Amino acid sequence: xxxxxxxxxxxxxxxxxxxxxxxxxxxxxxxxxxxxxxxxxxxxxxxxxxxxxxxxxxxxxxxxxxxxxxxxxxxxxxxxxxxxxxxxxxxxxxxxxxxxxxxxxxxxxxxxxxxxxxxxxxxxxxxxxxxxxxxxxxxxxxxxxxxxxxxxxxxxxxxxxxxxxxxxxxxxxxxxxxxxxxxxxxxxxxxxxxxxxxxxxxxxxxxxxxxxxxxxxxxxxxxxxxxxxxxxxxxxxxxxxxxxxxxxxxxxxxxxx
Amino acid sequence: xxxxxxxxxxxxxxxxxxxxxxxxxxxxxxxxxxxxxxxxxxxxxxxxxxxxxxxxxxxxxxxxxxxxxxxxxxxxxxxxxxxxxxxxxxxxxxxxxxxxxxxxxxxxxxxxxxxxxxxxxxxxxxxxxxxxxxxxxxxxxxxxxxxxxxxxxxxxxxxxxxxxxxxxxxxxxxxxxxxxxxxxxxxxxxxxxxxxxxxxxxxxxxxxxxxxxxxxxxxxxxxxxxxxxxxxxxxxxxxxxxxxxxxxxxxxxxxxxxxxxxxxxxxxxxxxxxxxxxxxxxxxxxxxxxxxxxxxxxxxxxxxxxxxxxxxxxxxxx
Numbered sequence: 138x139x140x141x142x143x144x145x146x147x148x149x150x151x152x153x154x155x156x157x158x159x160x161x162x163x164x165x166x167x168x169x170x171x172x173x174x175x176x177x178x179x180x181x182x183x184x185x186x187x188x189x190x191x192x193x194x195x196x197x198x199x200x201x202x203x204x205x206x207x208x209x210x211x212x213x214x215x216x217x218x219x220x221x222x223x224x225x226x227x228x229x230x231x232x233x234x235x236x237x238x239x240x241x242x243x244x245x246x247x248x249x250x251x252x253x254x255x256x257x258x259x260x261x262x263x264x265x266x267x268x269x270x271x272x273x274x275x276x277x278x279x280x281x282x283x284x285x286x287x288x289x290x291x292x293x294x295x296x297x298x299x300x301x302x303x304x305x306x307x308x309x310x311x312x313x314x315x316x317x318x319x320x321x322x323x324x325x326x327x328x329x330x331x332x333x334x335x336x337x338x339x340x341x342x343x344x345x346x347x348x349x350x351x352x353x354x355x356x357x358x359x360x361x362x363x364x365x366x367x368x369x370x371x372x373x374x375x376x377x378x379x380x381x382x383x384x385x386x387x388x389x390x391x392x393x394x
Numbered sequence: 395x396x397x398x399x400x401x402x403x404x405x406x407x408x409x410x411x412x413x414x415x416x417x418x419x420x421x422x423x424x425x426x427x428x429x430x431x432x433x434x435x436x437x438x439x440x441x442x443x444x445x446x447x448x449x450x451x452x453x454x455x456x457x458x459x460x461x462x463x464x465x466x467x468x469x470x471x472x473x474x475x476x477x478x479x480x481x482x483x484x485x486x487x488x489x490x491x492x493x494x495x496x497x498x499x500x501x502x503x504x505x506x507x508x509x510x511x512x513x514x515x516x517x518x519x520x521x522x523x524x525x526x527x528x529x530x531x532x533x534x535x536x537x538x539x540x541x542x543x544x545x546x547x548x549x550x551x552x553x554x555x556x557x558x559x560x561x562x563x564x565x566x567x568x569x570x571x572x573x574x575x576x577x578x579x580x581x582x583x584x585x586x587x588x589x590x591x592x593x594x595x596x597x598x599x600x601x602x603x604x605x606x607x608x609x610x611x612x613x614x615x616x617x618x619x620x621x622x623x624x625x626x627x628x629x630x631x632x633x634x635x636x637x638x639x640x641x642x643x644x645x646x647x648x649x650x651x652x653x654x655x656x657x658x659x660x661x662x663x664x665x666x667x668x669x670x671x672x673x674x675x676x677x678x679x680x681x682x683x684x685x686x687x688x689x690x691x692x693x694x695x696x697x698x699x700x701x702x703x704x705x706x707x708x709x710x711x712x
Contacts, residue, residue, distance in 0.1 A: 266580070
């Protein structure tokens with residue numbers, strides 16, 4: 138199968154310091170690729186380059202065969218890329234349901250005049266988005282919180298809300314930045330299932346996650362970063378045996394645990 | 395059955411417009427009421443720009459000035475009907491808002507506040523200095539709208555005060571209805587989303603620059619219509635309508651009442667319109683009181699008066 142997302146020699150420097158240097162890998166449809174590495178290894182920076190938040194200093198991002206390097210996030214969304222954030226980016230003063238409906242923006246948007254006059258066409262668009270949003274809330278188990286103000290939800294619920302919003306775009310490529318951070322074991326497992334399910338539907342998933350158990354369990358392929366460079370990649374079994382990885386990451390983890 | 399906030403707001407406004415005249419001690423209060431409604435319209439525009447989209451303007455009086463002077467000048471120079479002149483003013487305001495907003499709104503931070511401030515001052519300067527056109531600071535008379543005579547022909551005989559009271563009241567209700575439509579529409583959600591988190595709004599596909607510009611243009615039209623109504627009912631207008639103090643007044647009214655809600659902002663407009671009527675001394679200290687009000691609301695009632703009061707009585711649910 139062809140690559141949905143292909144990262145080719147991506148790099149960026151902040152004030153002369155190479156935060157990410159010459160990183161390449163690819164994600165195929167239905168595949169879960171995880172990026173791991175110690176704190177400060179450049180994972181989130183890499184994410185921000187791929188999703189158009191930062192302009193890469195070097196390299197290319199190919200989405201479904203097209204060069205999308207440095208493309209603005211809202212244009213990437215149109216091409217089928219969607220993401221969540223490590224430190225939540227929720228629309229706090231909107232309801233939980235409205236947050237997910239907003240994920241349907243590209244489907245529900247229309248002429249502003251129709252919206253301001255409350256024309257039937259505008260309501261129809263909104264109703265359709267709302268129906269989809271309710272289904273997604275059901276899927277992530279937030280139906281009962283639908284009408285609550287999003288700012289009042291627990292951390293774990295907000296994580297799931299963000300995933301629901303990202304799924305509302307019906308993405309081809311989904312970037313998840315630490316989706317299980319701050320979640321308890323039960324919630325982590327729920328998110329686990331959700332991610333596997335989404336991948337099974339043919340979405341290419343790129344994951345940054347600290348929870349190594351989760352990464353080892355669900356990833357097809359793992360990319361290891363250290364000091365902004367790719368030091369290893371492969372399937373979970375191979376990567377966990379790699380001496381460089383153990384030294385850089387797993388070793389440190391084991392020493393703590 | 396539970397009322398939606400939209401119908402609740404419209405019902406409250408309609409009752410307010412219909413019932414308060416029974417309590418007016420004199421015909422003068424029709425004038426005060428009409429002024430309140432005009433301010434309410436301008437402030438509803440601020441709700442869309444600041445409350446929904448989270449953008450600030452310190453120059454919206456400039457658009458009010460354009461709406462007002464369109465009504466003064468277009469009938470004289472081009473023989474346009476005053477009502478069409480108001481429409482022309484709104485169109486010019488929309489185009490100007492688009493041209494001014496387009497370069498600024500792509501930038502982040504406080505650029506918009508500063509740039510709009512400059513825009514307002516510019517309009518005010520033109521109105522003050524282009525004497526051969528605007529007659530400068532002394533002001534200029536405005537043609538009669540003529541609608542009252544039409545109504546008289548239909549057997550509806552209103553005094554001048556009554557006519558403007560109900561006409562502006564009707565305009566306010568329409569303006570509020572449009573703003574409330576917008577709130578729960580796809581566009582309104584996009585605006586509130588970019589207010590909440592610009593980066594998240596982008597990742598769900600919201601063209602942030604475009605939607606900010608839409609909010610700016612729409613709110614400019616509101617300000618322009620308010621300016622036109624002010625000019626038409628007074629039959630006279632001075633450049634003060636475009637002055638910096640008027641811009642600040644608009645924002646203060648909205649923030650005081652609650653910039654996130656249409657009814658709240660109109661409530662704020664009500665308070666700051668009535669206050670000078672009740673306290674004549676207020677006029678002398680207006681700038682000071684405005685500043686103080688802003689300060690206290692920002693510190694103690696971040697959401698504004700009305701939402702805070704509602705929360706107190708209805709609990710968290712509103």
